[in-house]
Amino acid sequence: MPKASGVASFYDRLAADYHLIYADWDDGIARQGRALDAVIRAELGLDSARVLDCSCGIGTQAIGLGLRGHRVTGTDISTGAVTRAVREAALRGVALPAATADMRQLPFAAAQFDVVVSADNSLPHLLTAHDVHAALTEMRRVLRTDGLLILSTRPYDEILKARPASTPPQVAASPHGRSITFQLWDWHEDGERYDLEHFQLVPDGAGEWDVCVRRSTYWALSQGQLSSYVIEAEFARPRWLAPESTGFFQPVLTARAA
CATH class of the missing domain: 3.40.50.150 (Vaccinia Virus protein VP39)
Structure with missing residues (x-):
């Protein structure tokens, strides 16, 4: 871990x-x-x-x-x-x-x-x-x-067949408009573990976006x-x-x- x-x-x-x-x-x-x-x-x-x-x-x-x-x-x-x-x-x-x-x-x-x-x-x-x-x-x-x-x-049995590089965007309401969440995945050589970058884009109310990227690893x-x-x-x-x-x-x- x-x-x-x-x-x-x-x-x-x-x-x-x-x-x-x-x-x-x-x-x-x-x-x-x-x-x-x-x-x-x-x-x-x-x-x-x-x-x-x-x-x-x-x-x-x-x-x-x-x-x-x-x-x-x-x-x-x-x-x-x-x-x-x-x-x-x-x-x-x-x-x-x-x-x-x-x-x-x-x-x-x-x-x-x-x-x-x-x-x-x-x-x-x-x-x-x-x-x-x-x-x-x-x-x-x-x-x-x-x-x-x-x-x-x-559903990793399905995911392991395709080893996707990303997830579809998820849209939610936030105080200043719609936020967007998506993930990028980088698979390890073992084909089972992957590094994840978790992106969230949240409107700041002034016409710009606050962007946060968080990283973790999964099996x-x-x-x-x-x-x-x-x-x-x-x-x-x-x-x-x-x-x-x-x-x-x-x-x-x-x-x-x-």
Whole structure:
């Protein structure tokens, strides 16, 4: 993995503008919360699960699940993101206890949660099998027996076939007009990891653009690879759910704490 400080810096710099990835962030919160709530109810039959979102960012999934009645705790490697998540949750009437923490070293006793969530392509910031195993082992440790793991990543099985160099632009409303977000990708020689440049162009209200570029690195883990790592971390019954079946915007992997 890149140094934790590097990933934290990426999201600290992005935290104030992360919502501009969405055309309507509140709608995204509601849709993602509804989709993940349906997965939890189908798997565990719980109306109010104890949920840890261990890569909560600015709170998209955590707030969405809180609005659906779940008791959510958030952690993230970025202090800036966690601070905003707590503030945004409070504005929407959701209690979100949260802390800055690396998913490879979670600050909780064993068996504290019914569900652990790591969504929106967070796990692929980990660039080695050792780090992926460390994170999944920690997620398993804080789950109760037969608790539910929920992961989501980009659709890397498809992406690995094409190895694209960029993403389509995303347009969102900002105070002075439309903002534009897009990414440029540079693939490593191994064909699995890629460096990402995250561009955001935001109108400044004076006819000019504020341009911010943030950089990070990801590991394009295939579904087979990630399922294998989940089993090695003592989870059982890994299962991939397609966006068409869940309503979530990425493929979702579920597994149970063995």
